[in-house]
Amino acid sequence: MAATPNPQDNPLIRKLESIFTLTDDERQALSNLPMQVMILKGDQDIVREGDRPSRSCLLLEGFACTYKITGHGKRQIVSFNIPGDIPDLQSLHLKALDASVGTIEPCKVGFIPHDALRDLCNRNPRITAAFWRETLIDAAIFREWVTNVGRREAYNRMAHVLCEMLVRLRAVGLAEDHTCDLPITQVELGDALGISNIHVNRVLQQLRADGLIETKGTRLTIRDWEKLKQVGDFDPTYLHLEQEQAAA
Amino acid sequence: MAATPNPQDNPLIRKLESIFTLTDDERQALSNLPMQVMILKGDQDIVREGDRPSRSCLLLEGFACTYKITGHGKRQIVSFNIPGDIPDLQSLHLKALDASVGTIEPCKVGFIPHDALRDLCNRNPRITAAFWRETLIDAAIFREWVTNVGRREAYNRMAHVLCEMLVRLRAVGLAEDHTCDLPITQVELGDALGISNIHVNRVLQQLRADGLIETKGTRLTIRDWEKLKQVGDFDPTYLHLEQEQAAA
DNA sequence: CGAAATCTTGAGTATAATCAAAAACGGTGG
DNA sequence: CCACCGTTTTTGATTATACTCAAGATTTCG
Numbered sequence: 001m002a003a004t005p006n007p008q009d010n011p012l013i014r015k016l017e018s019i020f021t022l023t024d025d026e027r028q029a030l031s032n033l034p035m036q037v038m039i040l041k042g043d044q045d046i047v048r049e050g051d052r053p054s055r056s057c058l059l060l061e062g063f064a065c066t067y068k069i070t071g072h073g074k075r076q077i078v079s080f081n082i083p084g085d086i087p088d089l090q091s092l093h094l095k096a097l098d099a100s101v102g103t104i105e106p107c108k109v110g111f112i113p114h115d116a117l118r119d120l121c122n123r124n125p126r127i128t129a130a131f132w133r134e135t136l137i138d139a140a141i142f143r144e145w146v147t148n149v150g151r152r153e154a155y156n157r158m159a160h161v162l163c164e165m166l167v168r169l170r171a172v173g174l175a176e177d178h179t180c181d182l183p184i185t186q187v188e189l190g191d192a193l194g195i196s197n198i199h200v201n202r203v204l205q206q207l208r209a210d211g212l213i214e215t216k217g218t219r220l221t222i223r224d225w226e227k228l229k230q231v232g233d234f235d236p237t238y239l240h241l242e243q244e245q246a247a248a
Numbered sequence: 249m250a251a252t253p254n255p256q257d258n259p260l261i262r263k264l265e266s267i268f269t270l271t272d273d274e275r276q277a278l279s280n281l282p283m284q285v286m287i288l289k290g291d292q293d294i295v296r297e298g299d300r301p302s303r304s305c306l307l308l309e310g311f312a313c314t315y316k317i318t319g320h321g322k323r324q325i326v327s328f329n330i331p332g333d334i335p336d337l338q339s340l341h342l343k344a345l346d347a348s349v350g351t352i353e354p355c356k357v358g359f360i361p362h363d364a365l366r367d368l369c370n371r372n373p374r375i376t377a378a379f380w381r382e383t384l385i386d387a388a389i390f391r392e393w394v395t396n397v398g399r400r401e402a403y404n405r406m407a408h409v410l411c412e413m414l415v416r417l418r419a420v421g422l423a424e425d426h427t428c429d430l431p432i433t434q435v436e437l438g439d440a441l442g443i444s445n446i447h448v449n450r451v452l453q454q455l456r457a458d459g460l461i462e463t464k465g466t467r468l469t470i471r472d473w474e475k476l477k478q479v480g481d482f483d484p485t486y487l488h489l490e491q492e493q494a495a496a
Numbered sequence: 497c498g499a500a501a502t503c504t505t506g507a508g509t510a511t512a513a514t515c516a517a518a519a520a521c522g523g524t525g526g
Numbered sequence: 527c528c529a530c531c532g533t534t535t536t537t538g539a540t541t542a543t544a545c546t547c548a549a550g551a552t553t554t555c556g
Contacts, residue, residue, distance in 0.1 A: 050485075068395045071481035076395040090388070093381040098388045098486035122373070132380050133341040139383060140338070140346045142390030147316045147324040149398045150442025154544070185502065194398025196545055201504060217553085233319035237298075238346035402512070433534065444513055449536060465521090 011084035011172060012058050016130055018171075019242055026124055033120065035110035046101045046109060047088050055111045056092060059085045062107030063183055067191065068099050077192035079141060080104070080165065080184070084172050089135055092117055105183045137240045144238045149194045152233065157193050158203045159232030162213065166222060167236050178222040259332035259420060260306050264378055266419075267490055274372055281368065283358035294349045294357060295336050303359045304340060307333045310355030311431055315439065316347050325440035327389060328352075328413065328432070332420050337383055340365055353431045385488045392486045397442045400481065405441050406451045407480030410461065414470060415484050426470040 013030050016022060022030070035058065040046065046057050046064065064081040078099060081087040087101045092114055121128040141164075148160050165182060169175035186204070190197040207213045212228045214221040222228055261278050264270060270278070285308065288294065294305055294312065312329040326347060329335040335349045340362055369376040389412075396408050413430060417423035434452070438445040455461045460476045462469040470476055 066391070068391065070395060070399050072400075074399040076399040078391045078394045090384045093377060093384050094388065094488050096485060096488075098488070099391055125370070128376070129341060132383070135380070135387060136338045136341055136383055139387035139390055140342065142387055142394060143314070143316065143326045143347055145394045146326045146390060146397060146442075147318060149394060151318050151322040151324040152320075186504095187502080194394075197502090198504085198546080199544055202544090205504085237344060240342050240344075240346070434536095435534080445534090446514080446536085447512055449534095450512095453536085 011060060012086070015084040015172065016127070019130060019133075020126070026127060029120055029124055030127070033112050034116050035112050037108065037110045040103050040107045040109060042103050042105045042107075044103050046103065046107075047091075047097055048100045049097055051091075051097045052095050053088065053091050053097065053114075055113045056086050056088050056117060057101070058110040058112060059083050059087065060108040060110050063104040064101055064107055064109075065104055065188065065192070066099050066101050075191045076194065077188060078145065079138065080192065082168060082172060082174065086131075086134070089131060104188060133240075140238045140240060154193065154195050154199055154203050155206060156231055156233060157195070158189070158200070158207065159212065159228050160234050161189070161193060161232075162207075162220065162222070163229055163232045163234035163236075164239070166220075167239060167241070171239075171241050178225055180220055181218055182220040183218040259308060260334070263332040263420065264375070267378060267381075268374070274375060277368055277372055278375070281360050282364050283360050285356065285358045288351050288355045288357060290351050290353045290355075292351050294351065294355075295339075295345055296348045297345055299339075299345045300343050301336065301339050301345065301362075303361045304334050304336050304365060305349070306358040306360060307331050307335065308356040308358050311352040312349055312355055312357075313352055313436065313440070314347050314349050323439045324442065325436060326393065327386065328440065330416060330420060330422065334379075334382070337379060352436060381488075388486045388488060402441065402443045402447055402451050403454060404479055404481060405443070406437070406448070406455065407460065407476050408482050409437070409441060409480075410455075410468065410470070411477055411480045411482035411484075412487070414468070415487060415489070419487075419489050426473055428468055429466055430468040431466040 010031070013022070013027065016030070036055075037060065040062075047053055049068065059081050061083055064085075064087060065077045066079045066081060066087050067075050067077045069075050079087075081101065088097060091097055117131075121131065144164075148157050152160060162182075166175055166178070166180055169180045174180060184192075186200040187197040189204075190200040193200070195203075204213075204215070207228075208215070210227075212222070212224050212231065214223050228234075258279070261270070261275065264278070283306065284303075288310075295301055297316065307329050309331055312333075312335060313325045314327045314329060314335050315323050315325045317323050327335075329349065336345060339345055365379075369379065392412075396405050400408060414423055414426070414428055417428045422428060432440075434448040435445040437452075438448040441448070443451075452461075452463070455476075456463070458475075460470070460472050460479065462471050476482075
């Protein structure tokens with residue numbers, strides 16, 4: 001149980017500062033949030049559907065995902081979580097979790113008690129608004145995913161999600177211009193896009209053959225950003241980024 | 249521009265009162281919200297993707313839907329809106345709308361200026377929390393829809409959405425036990441489920457033939473609720489209703 | 497180096513899309 | 527009350543996208 005030593009190490013504070021200028025009080029309050037930091041292995045649940053947690057988890061390092069399992073045992077990943085995200089912030093106002101959150105690779109997460117978050121919100125209306133806003137952006141991404149899964153074919157669907165990941169990662173400094181580390185397996189991509197892993201494989205091969213992307217291990221490089229955006233029918237508006245980092 | 253005469257006529261107040269007991273001050277503040285009431289025809293946009301509204305719309309009567317149009321001109325309905333919903337409450341914190349809201353049948357809607365909503369929230373932290381909570385429930389429904397569209401077959405997908413609609417309508421008093429008015433065309437159902445309207449037709453016929461549902465005009469009757477729930481893999485937890493109205 | 501996980505390939509199948517057209521329904525006006 | 531119009535629902539036939547099953551190749555990591 002310890003506060004993060006340097007605010008610059010806290011991706012939540014970095015994220016909020018990219019939206020508006022924090023007052024000293026606000027930065028102080030955020031830095032003082034009690035947070036139990038844990039290192040987790042890959043492929044491990046952080047919280048599970050049905051849980052009634054008394055704390056929320058801030059993803060500090062690594063990739064995670066929010067997912068649901070259907071009655072037929074199929075998994076649907078409903079979002080990828082990246083550093084700075086609080087994937088279960090909703091549990092502050094909704095008792096039982098309706099989805100699980102699991103790591104995709106080894107992760108560093110910080111658990112923050114709901115009491116501390118409520119206290120923070122009560123004292124800092126701008127932070128309340130910012131948290132609320134974050135959950136609204138999550139909802140906007142879900143809307144886009146419903147559309148992506150419901151109305152685009154696998155090839156375009158894949159292009160879309162790759163665009164989204166690159167832009168989101170760029171926004172938190174985890175991607176260079178057109179390349180990033182994307183430690184997501186083809187099975188996981190399938191679970192996110194609602195297609196089989198075999199089809200994921202074929203679609204990725206097509207994207208490579210068409211010169212749109214390149215992969216080396218977990219490294220993804222976009223070879224033709226404009227074309228990929230066009231194929232994926234990708235318009236970053238729904239990500240509601242402040243300074244548009246979606247260009248070139 | 250007039251306050252609703254009787255709070256009982258305002259489905260927003262009714263909804264909040266079903267969650268917690270409002271103080272006199274809170275009820276007063278809600279009743280005094282300035283609201284421009286309009287009657288709209290069916291199949292008409294209330295707000296459009298890209299708009300930067302300075303007010304939000306409270307759906308007072310009738311069905312609406314939130315939808316997106318892909319670059320290929322296909323429509324995806326991402327949620328059905330029912331009386332008491334504020335489908336674009338997000339615009340209070342996100343500048344540009346990332347989805348459109350349109351009526352499905354003639355509707356009565358109330359437009360509430362953002363200024364008034366912000367003022368209401370600033371003075372009433374419990375109402376802020378309740379509004380935030382509503383948007384979190386919306387997000388939970390989106391998560392379920394991603395799963396529904398991504399990982400269930402058309403037949404089960406349809407069963408699921410019918411279960412959801414009945415439970416939601418029951419929660420606002422718009423459904424009897426197992427029957428409700430559902431003025432949604434097969435084309436719209438297709439746009440919501442990510443399937444063609446022709447396939448919607450065949451799936452509905454199958455549900456009827458299997459004795460799960462019955463339709464007479466826009467009237468939907470569930471003939472076998474337990475079976476429909478099972479087929480739709482429907483567990484109402486994600487709707488986060490307070491008093492579980494999801495039973496028999 | 498070896499085992500496990502991940503990725504790749506091929507073949508056959510199933511779910512659902514598309515296209516085209518007919519039937520039924522709902523409201524309007526004569 | 528009935529004829530007429532547009533909308534919605536229904537039917538049939540063909541096609542396409544994507545799934546499943548099975549097995550082999552490659553990569554990753556201890």
